[in-house]
Amino acid sequence: MxxxxxxxxxxxxxxxxxxxxxxxxxxxxxxxxxxxxxxxxxxxxxxxxxxxxxxxxxxxxxxxxxxxxxxxxxxxxxxxxxxxxxxxxxxxxxxxxxxxxxxxxxxxxxxxxxxxxxxxxxxxxxxxxxxxxxxxxxxFRADRHFYELEVALGESLAQVPIPSGYEIVPFSAARDEEVRLVCNAAFAQHWGSVERSPEEWAASFTDSVRFVPESSFLALSKDNAVAGFVLARHYPVVEEMTGVRELWIGDIGTLEEHRGRGVASALLSWTLAQARAKGYHRAGLSVDSANSTRALGVYERAGFEVARTWIDYGRPEEL
The missing domain is CATH 3.40.630.30 (Gcn5-related N-acetyltransferase (GNAT))
Known part of the structure; x- marks a missing residue:
């Protein structure tokens, strides 16, 4: 051939x-x-x-x-x-x-x-x-394993209260740059993560046709600053080909100084409840199996289960 x-x-x-x-x-x-x-x-x-x-x-x-x-x-x-x-x-x-x-x-x-x-x-x-x-x-050698998690948005969703001193608000374009900087800081210590430039950020979220700001939320601290975030996407082709309307959690994170207070759990619970109200059938996300912030436990408590495992294979190149 x-x-x-x-x-x-x-x-x-x-x-x-x-x-x-x-x-x-x-x-x-x-x-x-x-x-x-x-x-x-x-x-x-x-x-x-x-x-x-x-x-x-x-x-x-x-x-x-x-x-x-x-x-x-x-x-x-x-x-x-x-x-x-x-x-x-x-x-x-x-x-x-x-x-x-x-x-x-x-x-x-x-x-x-x-x-x-x-x-x-x-x-x-x-x-x-x-x-x-x-x-x-x-x-190529396996460098990292990532779990793809899913949860059905039924009546049994866990309800997590918003911790004292925080409020959850919808994503706002006026906070776009602040969220980019908070996201970069939240993921600074994660394996393979690099700072997203304004151009990369726009391509991933604000200028992406798949970004759904109305299903994305921010946790604000007492000083009205962004402490955590959930940024969501929707791929209509999934619904067209499977009949399942899925909300994909593209990024979820909390600044280090606000971790351990239930901010991420509350944000995720709020996002899933709002997604169900908007007619989504399922939510999905991906997490590093070796995530150092214990994110997997947060997702499992929210009802997520492993659907697939993806392997990041890498190979050093001689220049």
């Missing part, structure tokens, strides 16, 4: 979305994305220098995207995202795709952050045996 390799263009978005969701149907990863979602990720990617389309007989057989960070500290971990269509697996495409994406990542890294060491990484759903075997064959 003769393959054609070229950079992706925005004209490929429908084919990429179709391939991605065909793979999800085969792999049961629970991750569904629409053409609109890919349009946003394409907009955040250097397509000429950081993407690949793999064509077989003129049709998309695989694709890949390189995702850099704006403000890496220490090692620059560059994410490689990609997928091979189920009909074209076990033909050696993945064994070519990942190394080619890593080569693109090296070029982009040298151009932007030449003083830092580089590692390329990719996320793998733990039950995808073929994907696990592929990345391990290419020298």
């Amino acid at each position: 003769e393959l054609v390799w070229r950079p992706l263009t925005t004209a490929d978005i429908p084919a990429v979305a179709a391939l991605y969701n065909a793979a999800e149907a085969a792999d049961d990863t629970g991750e569904l994305l629409s053409e609109e979602d890919f349009a946003q990720s394409f907009g955040d990617t250097d397509l000429p220098g950081g993407s690949l389309a793999v064509l077989a007989d003129g049709r998309l057989a695989a694709y890949g995207l390189v995702a850099l960070r704006d403000n890496p500290v220490g090692t620059h971990r560059v994410r490689l995202d990609g997928m091979v269509h189920p009909e074209h697996r076990r033909a050696g495409i993945g064994l070519q795709l990942l190394p080619r994406l890593a080569a693109l990542a090296r070029d982009l890294h040298v151009a932007r952050h030449p003083a830092l060491p580089l590692a390329v990484c990719t996320m793998v759903e733990s039950r995808s045996e073929g994907h696990v075997a592929l990345v391990e064959k290419l020298g």
Whole structure:
């Protein structure tokens, strides 16, 4: 089979979305994305220098995207995202795709952050045996495990009171920059976390079509400052393809000086109750299995259970 390799263009978005969701149907990863979602990720990617389309007989057989960070500290971990269509697996495409994406990542890294060491990484759903075997064959090693958690928004939701001295208010665009700074501070000690620049923050939340400010909430302390936050997203394609309306908790955090007082539990309880009132059927989030702030316990007490495990595989790159 003769393959054609070229950079992706925005004209490929429908084919990429179709391939991605065909793979999800085969792999049961629970991750569904629409053409609109890919349009946003394409907009955040250097397509000429950081993407690949793999064509077989003129049709998309695989694709890949390189995702850099704006403000890496220490090692620059560059994410490689990609997928091979189920009909074209076990033909050696993945064994070519990942190394080619890593080569693109090296070029982009040298151009932007030449003083830092580089590692390329990719996320793998733990039950995808073929994907696990592929990345391990290419020298990637499991660096971290992340639990994908879900809770049904029924009548049995735990009700957690708001701790004395705090109030919960809806997210406000007027506090956007304050929330960005609080989020950066709250995650400063988390593995793999780097400060989000205003541009990255806008792409993830305020300018994202998936951000739902009306289902995102802030905990304010006595001095009217943000002490904690829950920032939520909604992906309509999940409801369209499964019938389940899901609220995705993109980020939840509390400043260190406010931890241990029940702020996060109250914020989460409030968010889930409001989501249920708005007609959501389920809420989901992802957490580092080795999270040092004991966040997993907060989520389990709120009724969340592990639905899947994702593995962050990494590989240092020689420059």
